[in-house]
Amino acid sequence: MVGVSKRVEAPSQGNREFTMTYANFAHIRDIAYDLTGITLSDHKQNMIYGRLARRLRALGLSSFDDYCNLLSEDSPELHEFINAITTNLTAFFRENHHFDFLKTTAFPNIIRKNMASKRLRIWSAGCSTGEEPYSIAMTLSATAGFSQWNAKILATDLDSNVVDKGRRGIYQEDRCTGIPNEYTRYLKRNPSTGEIKIREDVQEKIAFKQLNLLHQWPMKGPFDIIFCRNVVIYFDQETQKKLFARYHKMLAEGGYLFIGHSENLNRVSNDFTSLGKTMYQKK
Template sequence: MVNPSRTAVVGDHEAREFPMSIANFEIIKRIAMEWTGISLSDHKRNMIYGRLSRRLRALGLSDFNQYCNLLEASPAAEKTEFINSITTNLTAFFREIHHFEYLARTVIPNLMRANAASRKIRIWSAGCSTGEEPYSIAMVFKSFSALKGWDVKILATDLDSNVVAKGAGAVYPIDRAEGVPDKYRQFFKRDKTSNNVQIKDSVRELIRFRQLNLLHEWPMRGSFDIIFCRNVVIYFDLPTQKKLFNRYADMLVDNGHLFIGHSENLYKVTDRFNSMGRTIYQKAY
């Protein structure tokens, strides 16, 4: 329950629709860490207020005291909606294009030689958001005619169940595809009944979308040749980052590749990867 002695209203929230106290935000921060591993800093308070206010309206609550009490008293009832509300899902097709150029120029040719006997390649898009990243990866693989007949599979996971469903649907507003390089536009088809595009089945068939909390047990059994985890760990504290990257190393094959976000690095986080430059890493051990 919220402590009434710590209910001073934060900042300019007096004029807002729903009062949010310091105590309210501390509870939200603690629950976010417990449930997702996301570390919310104080400067995220306004963003969190905006996102969770929608939940208060939907639930017919009058203030954040009631919402925090709900989170603590009946967590199962609101857990999924809370997680979906606080997660950030900024993404785009072929975002950080140099990663996909390196994938096509270096990683795939090397894998074709290394895996020639098994003809199998496994990729994980961890934090896939609404699907643009795994579809971009799949398009790069589909552009290699020499991979015809290979067993290529991409696992796409995210904490937010709503964006996982969106990705699986494979339909996007047409302007989302405007920045796609010309050679990959062949993998989109225009929906004649709307202003949308759809990913072609030849690309969709490579990908499995699943909801997954990275801090919980991972159900995957086999190893991966490539892991994309971009702009995800910036929301975690350092101990969580260290644990996560060591788990990624455990899941990668020898010399497997890890791609992370442009604002992230592994310095003083883990020594299990060698930098290949521009936030591309190769497993060292």
């Protein structure tokens, strides 16, 4: 369990529907850390209140005391609790230089390296609602040389709700504005609803699964590429060290690791060579 941080009084309750004491927040913070490795600092109290107040209403509870009592070991509410507290900010082709690197450097190198096996494995760890793995899959589909390959993408997330949305591959039109013109051929627009669906041949490249990164991983690997972007910023440094050590073991020799723009491996791992712009290669 995470150590107790210096107490900061809970923000003013104002006209809040429910009272959340600091003891309530500390209890929720510790459960979140134990289950997910996510570190909730004291300034996240308002955010946690807003997300969990919806659960209290749905459950017909009158106080955070009642909700905290509900979060016992093996409680079915723990599943909904995890879904509620996790953050799922994403976009198609976010940090577009990563996908340019796939197209111009990583994919050509892997084609040469794996020509005999014609095998490619990519993992989007923290895939959220699917925009990242679909961006990878579209880039893969547009790259010459993979037509006869056994190429698969694994997309995982802690939140089962966003995994289900990603699996469906249907998005509002405004969510797709960041997709470069060269990849719009992989989209199908429903004229009656305005929704955009990812083309089936692109969807077929991806397997969506719910996965807690801190638990045992069922897959064997090795992966040629791992995307883990804007995930470890929610973990403390010790958890980050363990996670990147596991990624290192799961990557093929010379495999590539992509992390988020606000993340780095300084004082976390020496197992990767920096390629610049939060791109790394296994030593």
